[in-house]
Amino acid sequence: MKPMRIVEDTPDRLVIEHFPWVLAAFVWILGIATLGAGLFGVQTESVLDRVLLIGIGVGTVAFAVCFFPFVRITFDGQSRQVERRRAYLDRARILTAPLDRLQRIRQQAEWSDDARLVRLVLELDDGSVIPLETGFSSSSRDKLAGRANAWLSATRNSNPA
Incomplete structure (x- = not known):
């Protein structure tokens, strides 16, 4: 599963999309199945079991x-x-920012146990960052960050502020 992908790359526009559909579908299916099991009493022996399954199902769907x-x-x-x-x-x-405030696109890293997890962020001229992804992943984003930074550099050179 590719974490992010470029869907448009022209001199005037660069569009990047991200939707972890495999993981999202798994969570949706799990939540709906659990909710259905609770509502219809599948594999339950008591009312408490059904209430617990309904709660887990609702929570999983809300998470998705x-x-x-x-x-x-x-x-x-x-x-x-x-x-x-x-x-x-x-x-x-929707969050917007002027391209002139954008310094670069970079990977933000975090360690979890022994794994290095990354996500792409926009770094602004005041040092603040805007995350481009909801969560972190173990897949490197070097190629995507490099392409986005190259587009940004070319845009700045062709349209000086």
Whole structure:
């Protein structure tokens, strides 16, 4: 499963998408199956078992809704903006920033036990970062970060601020 991919790469626009659909589908199916087992009394001996399964099912579905958004990052050379759009099942969150404030795209690392986990972030001129992914992954993002930084550099050189 590729963590992120470039879907448009032109001199005027760079669009990156991220949707971990395999993991999201697994969690959705698990949640719906657990909820169904609780509602229909499958493999349960008491009312408490059914209530517990319903609670676990509802929690799993809520987890899927909240933590598996479709993410699209659009770098637009003409409007001089970068937009991060996170689309959830019930809402969308959009964050925009001027391209001129963007220093670079880099990997942010975190250690978990013995594994190095990374995600891509936008680094702004004031030192703050905007995460491009909801979570961390063990897959390297060097190639994607390199391509995005090359696009950003080419855009700055062709359209000086």
